[in-house]
Amino acid sequence: MEFTVAVFIGIVIVFGFVKKVPVFDTFLQGAKGGFEIVYNIAPTIIGIIVAVTMLKSSGAMELLCNLVSPLAQKLGFPAEIVPMAVLRPVSGSGSTALLNQVYSDFGPDSLAGRVASVMAGSTETTFYAVSLYFGSVGIKNIRNTLYAGLFADFTALVFAVLTVRLMY
Template structure:
C-alpha cells in the first residue's frame, strides 16, 4: 500500500525519463500540453463558480444535512456513510457539480475519515454517466437504447454500493 503513495511522483519521473531518453523536447511539449489544460480549466471555471456557490448555499442552509439525515437510518444499517448521498446523486449528471459536492464533503468531514474516503472512492471510480452518454451519441445518428443506460447505471450503482466495502477492505 505504501508503494501507491508514490504513484503520482513515480508516474511523473517515469514519463519524463522515457521522454528524455527518446529525445522529446520536454519543455516545449509540456508547455503546449499545459496550455491546453489551462484552456480547459478556463472553460470549466464559470460553471464551477456557479455550482460551487449553489452547493455551498444548499449546505449552509442545512438542506443538504437534512437530506443526509433522511437517508441516514437506512444507510447506517447498511454500514454506509450518509454524507456521500448528495455526491452519488449529482455524479452521473454534472462533473462540476460533483467536484463542488466532493470538495464540500472533504472540508466538512476529514479527508482521511471513513466518509471522506468513501466519497473519494466514489468520486474516483464513477463518471458523469448521463452527460457522457448524451455527448457520445450526439456525435452519431444513433439513438441510445435503454440497454446502454441500464448497463452503465448498473456500473454506477455498483460503484456506489461497493465504495463503502472497498474502504473497509483497504483501510
C-alpha cells in the same frame, strides 16, 4: 503526474520526425477535426447542463437525497456521502464540489472522506458520457446503456463502502 502529458506529446513528435511526417501540417489537419467535434457536441452539452442545473436549483436533487439517506444509513452507507453519490453520475463539476465539501466537513482521511474519494476515483459522469457519445453520432435509441451505466455506478458505491471498511 502532470508531466506525463508533455512526455507523451514529446514521444509523438519524435516518432513523427523519425517516420518523416510533416508534424505541424499534420497537427493542423487533425486540430481542424477537433473543432468539428466540438461543433457537433455543443448542443448536447448545453442541453444536459441546463437540465442538470434545473434539477439542482429546483431542490429536486436535495429531495432525492433526503429520501435516500435514511435507507442508506440502514444499509451501512455513511449518510454524509449520499448527496455526492447521487450527483456523481449526473454532474462532474457538481460532484467535485460536494467531494470538497465532504473533505472540509469530515476530513479527507475520515471514513466518509475515503469512501467519497474512492467513489469519485472509480466512476465517470455516466449521464454526460452516454449523451456525448451517442449524441455525437445521432443515435436516438440507446437501448439500455444508460441503465447499465447507472448500475455500474451503484456497484461502485457499494464496493467503495465495502473496500474502505475492510481496509481501514
